[in-house]
Amino acid sequence: MSDWKRNRLTERLNLNVPIIQAPMAGASTPAMATAVSRGGGLGSLGAGKQPSDKTRVDCQTIRAETNGAYNLNFFAHEEPEVDLARSESMREQIKPYFEEFGLEDVPRAEATYEPFNEDHLAAVLDMMPPVVSFHYGLPRADLFKAVKAAGLFTISSATNLREAKELEVGGIDAIIAQGYEAGGHRGTFAEPYEDGYLGTMALVPQIVDAVSVPVIAAGGIMDGRGIAAALALGAEAVQMGTAFLCTSESMIAEVYRDILLESDANETRLTHAFSGRPARGIENRYIREMRGSEDRLPSFPIPDTLLRPLQIASAEAGSGDFVSLWAGQGLGMSRTMAAGELLEKLTAETDEVLGRLG
Ligand SMILES: Cc1cc2nc3c(=O)[nH]c(=O)nc-3n(C[C@H](O)[C@H](O)[C@H](O)COP(=O)(O)O)c2cc1C
Structure with missing residues (x-):
């Protein structure tokens, strides 16, 4: 061939x-x-x-x-239609995470793209x-x-x-x-x-x-x-x-790269929790703790807007807990070059x- x-x-x-x-x-x-x-x-x-x-x-x-x-x-x-009740409920739910990183208010619900x-x-x-x-x-x-x-x-x-x-x-x-x-x-x-x-x-x-x-x-x-x-x-x-x-x-955060290189094929999950639509990434604390709430989130891409400062702060602190660690099931074959x-x-x-x- x-x-x-x-x-x-x-x-x-x-x-x-x-x-x-x-x-x-x-x-x-x-x-x-x-x-x-x-x-x-x-x-x-x-x-x-x-x-x-x-x-x-x-x-x-x-x-x-x-x-x-x-x-x-x-x-x-x-x-998306901005569903205020769902957005407010998600803002309340993620507020403690923002506080952990010393962040001020959770952003207002709007579609940023x-x-x-x-x-x-x-x-x-x-x-x-x-x-x-x-x-x-x-x-x-x-x-x-x-x-x-x-x-x-x-x-x-x-x-x-x-x-x-x-x-x-x-x-x-x-x-x-x-x-x-x-x-x-x-x-x-x-x-x-x-x-x-x-x-x-x-x-x-x-x-x-x-x-x-x-x-x-x-x-x-x-x-x-x-x-x-x-x-x-x-x-x-x-x-x-x-x-x-x-x-x-690649412009992914260092902590994302490190976790990716250490993870196995069985560690990825589909989640709606970061954006409101299904996506595959490496399971972390945020994915675990949002399980069960995913059906109550506002529509794509509003969750992404609400989480943006938290994702940045988490990556900057060297923690993958709140970063969307998108990766496919082939991740164990990743190469650095x-x-x-x-x-x-x-x-x-x-x-x-x-x-x-x-
Ligand atoms: C970190 C990451 C970000 C992605 N962002 C986009 C995107 O912005 N637009 C798009 O069409 N696909 C996006 N995809 C999906 C890819 O186009 C593609 O379907 C996927 O990477 C193929 O699976 P693989 O990761 O196992 O190679 C993204 C995938 C990853 C891993």
Whole structure:
């Protein structure tokens, strides 16, 4: 299988290898995306939580260093209604944690980041990233149409077959099949969320059979063995998040990195407690103590707003107790090296595995 690097997706995006570094709001950086794009993979920036001014600067930083393709990622969740009763109840519940760190008031309930909007679109049209990806479905139809009309390649995540078909009908150019093993937020956009709890091994081939656009496998892929397996299942690329968390270009807090490197595969959990939507991370005190309260929290992303100062204070104090330690089930295979070096290693490993299998 010597031509594993050539397919519709790599041809269309001019990639040397079908490896996508996942967009990770709070972890991926322009330096990480640059290193991966320079190496011939697809580097990504998680722009879902940041102001558009910052996104513009980040895109310029990447473009100054490489002409390779890169991906700008946004959220496409539904705008929340601020439920005051639920928000006040959560504020009361987390107040003692704030006091432990000597913090003043818990922030007021508001959504500090919005789904893909006109402002995001303006930044996209100015910066023209070759790829625009969305998490939590598709954005508003008129905005999506404008991205497509600009000739940009679009990607979004599906966690079951229904979502994959919906994305294809909606006009998406490629679909990420995000398995249950994946670190971070599930891209699930059709409720109930539990309908999207399928493992990568089962999910990828069934989505490949159900749609005609290229499928990208994500969730638990950490090395050449995982990449070869995903390609065997019919994926035309892999999207890897956790594998890049401990690279030198990652911006995760030191305590997060330390815990990640010490943890085992059985220590991750799905939790709604940090944001109001299901996400996989390493179990810590906050996840444990919020268990049982998760159904009473305000809607995504309000819990994230309420917790922000606590997360920062916890990380600064060197405690992982209140930090969202997002990681996938493959975390035990994490490696510490530069992102470009990791990409080279992944490519060599995949060559080796596929060569061995013949
Ligand atoms: C720390 C972290 C942050 C993430 N943030 C985003 C994000 O902002 N946007 C997005 O589309 N996916 C995000 N994801 C999910 C990834 O795109 C991808 O689905 C996942 O990392 C694949 O599973 P793996 O971590 O086992 O490789 C994040 C994942 C992690 C680990």
